[in-house]
Amino acid sequence: MNSTDFRRYGKEMIDYVADYMETVNGRRVTPDVEPGFLRDLIPPEPPKNPEKFTEIMDDVDTKFMPGITNWQHRNFHAFFPTANSYPSILGELLSSGTGCAAFSWAASPAGTELEIIMLDWVGKMLNLPTCFLHENNTGGGVMQNSATDCILACFLTARYTALSRMKRMSEWENADDAIMASKLVAYTSELAHSSVLKCAAISLVKIRKLEVDENFSLRGPTLEEAIKEDRAQGLIPFFVCATVGTTSCCSFDNVSEIADVCDDEEIWLHVDAAYAGNALICPEFRYLIRGIEGVDSLNMNAHKGMLLNFECSLMWVRDCHKLTSGFTMNPLYLQHNHTNDAINFMNWGIPLTRRIRALKLWFVIRTYGVEGLQKNQRERVRLAKMFEESVRGDNRFEVVGQVTLGLVCFRLKGPNVASKKLLHRINESGKLYMVPAIMGEIYVIRFTIITENANDSDVLYAWKVISKIADKLPPAVSV
Ligand code: PLP
Incomplete structure (x- = not known):
């Protein structure tokens, strides 16, 4: 690839990433694939002859992207926050560019x-x-x-x-x-x-x-x-x-x-x-x-x-x-x-x-300023507290531990099996994604706020999905 092609495909790639970020919420949070799915789609041997960049991107679009978990989806509530941002991506690009x-x-x-x-x-x-x-x-x-x-x-x-x-x-x-x-x-x-x-x-x-x-x-x-x-x-x-x-x-x-x-x-x-x-x-x-x-x-x-x-x-x-x-x-x-x-x-x-990782840190701190990053932190805590209130307002559920920052641990009252079943059904639906934790003997579901533009409607949606799925659990399970 020469610099003319790089300029062209590089600009297209920026558009591709921006399109992905703009439309990610329209996808399932987790992909509907089984282990080994990519082996059926990508040849087992590397290509002998050069291939066109457009061909590679076609495969990215049709074979690779459908198999990713969408961490930047507004309904991804697993692990800890991992919000990406445009200045951070640009900092990484420059770091790669310097080689x-x-x-x-x-x-x-x-x-x-x-x-x-x-x-x-x-x-x-x-x-x-x-x-x-x-x-x-x-x-x-x-x-x-x-x-x-x-x-x-x-x-x-x-x-x-x-x-x-x-x-x-x-x-x-x-x-x-x-x-x-x-x-x-x-x-x-x-x-x-x-x-x-x-x-x-x-x-x-x-x-x-x-x-x-x-x-x-x-x-x-x-x-x-x-x-x-x-x-x-x-x-x-x-x-x-x-x-x-x-x-x-x-x-x-x-x-x-x-x-x-x-x-x-x-x-x-x-x-x-x-x-x-x-x-x-x-x-x-x-x-x-x-x-x-x-x-x-x-x-x-x-x-x-x-x-x-x-x-x-x-x-x-x-x-x-x-x-x-x-x-x-x-x-x-x-x-x-x-x-x-x-x-x-x-x-x-x-x-x-x-590699030079400091570039993305520099870009992000300057783009948002300390106050912008503080605002983002506080918003995450506010949304977590809002979710906590929903959990506390439903007497089938309980909150475990204290909600100090952006993480809420909750469960269905009663034996662990009910919460396990609930989480399994939620994740299977592809509508939300959360992971569990065990605190002593107690199984909890972890809910955390991830994306940069997360807002009240994400919390309301998440709670609606959770309580609807809980409604459908068999009585012995929902306790
Ligand atoms: N320590 C704590 C408290 C974490 O939550 C995690 C990951 O979530 C780790 C360590 C491991 O982090 P890493 O994946 O960067 O090694």
């Missing part, structure tokens, strides 16, 4: 510096303590592939820090890293995202899932007790991952109490604020992360609330030297004139090659 990797300052000076500035911008929007900002020179932020990557980078850093500390003790002087690591233990709550457990599995360390209180919150005394038990067994506590906005029900661990315990015990405290971190751009929600000044690192998925497409995972650390100590490799081919006096993000996490 540039921002793994070291020299590999992309502007890409690296824009990322530094954007992480400080967002850090200030969240009102993070200044120790997390690059401006402060000891801490700073970085963009990773996913929240899981953020948690893993901090998990491995905490392990590296703990092992380095152990090596300085006479007891462990000549011990093998693997033997020392077998003594380490991490903690998280039973409601933490599964990615925390995955990080422990990858890091080959033990992890304990601790009980939450009646508000689904991990508390300091619970952690303190677990640490005491483990120390008595000869284990070495080294890492805690607290969650601010759990995936199941958007509950909040008590960061302040946990930070006090971690401080006393020399334990790395990470806060996973993948979803709820976005709300901190509004001053009225900052109480949710009280105690942040005692935290070593935190992560947030800006694509879960700042009108950015995936993925836009941000992570901040209080001490970037601890982070880079474990990740810095210095082969000759990656060295440059500013290796030692500039930031090289390849040393801030696991991957080497990384």
